[in-house]
Structure formats: C-alpha cells, structure tokens
Amino acid sequence: MNVIPFRRAAPDAEPMAFAIGARVDLRVGAIASGIVRPRGAAAEAYSFSGLARVLRAARMAWRERGVYAPLTLALPPDVQNSIEADLLSEAALEAGCTRHALSFELSEVEILASGTGLAEDLRARGWGVVLRGDPACPLPFGVRARALYTEIVLDAPDDANPFLAVESADRSPLGRRLLAAKGAGLILTAETVRTALQAKTLAMAGFDRGGGPFAEAGLR
Numbered sequence: 001m002n003v004i005p006f007r008r009a010a011p012d013a014e015p016m017a018f019a020i021g022a023r024v025d026l027r028v029g030a031i032a033s034g035i036v037r038p039r040g041a042a043a044e045a046y047s048f049s050g051l052a053r054v055l056r057a058a059r060m061a062w063r064e065r066g067v068y069a070p071l072t073l074a075l076p077p078d079v080q081n082s083i084e085a086d087l088l089s090e091a092a093l094e095a096g097c098t099r100h101a102l103s104f105e106l107s108e109v110e111i112l113a114s115g116t117g118l119a120e121d122l123r124a125r126g127w128g129v130v131l132r133g134d135p136a137c138p139l140p141f142g143v144r145a146r147a148l149y150t151e152i153v154l155d156a157p158d159d160a161n162p163f164l165a166v167e168s169a170d171r172s173p174l175g176r177r178l179l180a181a182k183g184a185g186l187i188l189t190a191e192t193v194r195t196a197l198q199a200k201t202l203a204m205a206g207f208d209r210g211g212g213p214f215a216e217a218g219l220r
Helices: 048-064 085-094 108-114 117-124 143-148 173-183 196-205 213-219
Strands: 004-006 018-025 031-038 071-074 102-107 128-132 151-154 187-190
Touching: 018 048, 018 213, 031 048, 048 071, 048 085, 071 128, 085 117, 102 108, 102 117, 108 117, 108 128, 117 128, 117 143, 151 173, 173 187, 196 213
Parallel strands: 031 071, 071 102, 102 128, 128 151, 151 187
Antiparallel strands: 004 018, 018 031
C-alpha cells in the first residue's frame, strides 16, 4: 500500500515518524478513512505516550489536508499479542479521538494464534475493530463476526471477477469470504487498488473501499 509520510506533522510528534494512507469509497471516489502506521521501535511507538502523540499528530495532519474522515490505527502482529485494550483506549482518548472517528486494525493471523481477546476488549470499550484478513480466509463469519468487527481488509486480485460476491458464482476462499462478510454487514476494503478500472470492477464484486495508488490520488 502506498502511504503518505508525515514526519513533522506537529511539534510533539517529531520524535515519532508515522504515515497515513487513504482508503476511498470505490463507488464515488471520496476519502472514506485513513490508516495510520507508527514508525520506530515498538516499545516506544506503542507506549501510552507514543500512541497518544502519534494519534494527536495524525488527526492534526489529516485536518490540515481538509480531511475529516475517520482514522484507523494499524497494530502489527508482534504488538497485537502483547498490548492491552485499556492502554489503546486511554491513549486514543488522551489524543482527543472519539469512538466514532477511530478504529483499530488487527491481524487475522494473530487472532488465530492468540484469540479474540483484544478485539472483544476494544469492542467492549466502544471502539471499532477492523480485521486485516489473511489470504486463506480461515475465520468463519457469522453472528460473532458481526459483533466483533466493523470492517475487513482483504488483498484483492488485480483482475477480480465482478461476480465474486454473487451467490453460487464463486466458491474460492475470497468469494466465500466476501459473501459471508457482506452477510455480516461488514465494510469490505481492498488493501490495494491501482486504477479507476480496477476500482469499478472491485465495487461490482462487492468491495466498498480501497487503498493504494487509486486512494492516494484522492489526497492530492
């Protein structure tokens, strides 16, 4: 995914580099959300003070560009298995984030390894949880998924079949995952979209949002 670096978004964020990537509505092209990725040593980047600084600076940088869409903080798998929901929640509140304007992105791979505890704890505190899907699509989607996740991010093929999310049209793991996620009412996001034509095809296939070069163009 292409990202836009913000290394000096605000004075109190200077010790911590981070990047924001856009995700756009594939049907109308408007920016629908931003994905924030802290940079630096995990011990500093994902401490209470580090997270609060990054989230505050990301909000300011986002608004300086005239964008008010919600943000998502991506947690790497090696951080996800050791961080507490209380720390994430308190750091977000300290940064001035509201629950309708910030979500946390968790890795499906790590959820399979360590369980759904962090997702459940974040949801219990009112935050949205975005699932970064594994290409093998191993987790079942049903009532539990609807309660835990608000969005799922998937790797979409460059030449996607526009009938992926049509009942009985595709029995591939991705096709089944799209059908199940749509049935659970989740927002479907393609990690990388390169062209307007691909965006149109993915929208026909059932995706709602997309990141990558097509989304980055919306920030210019």
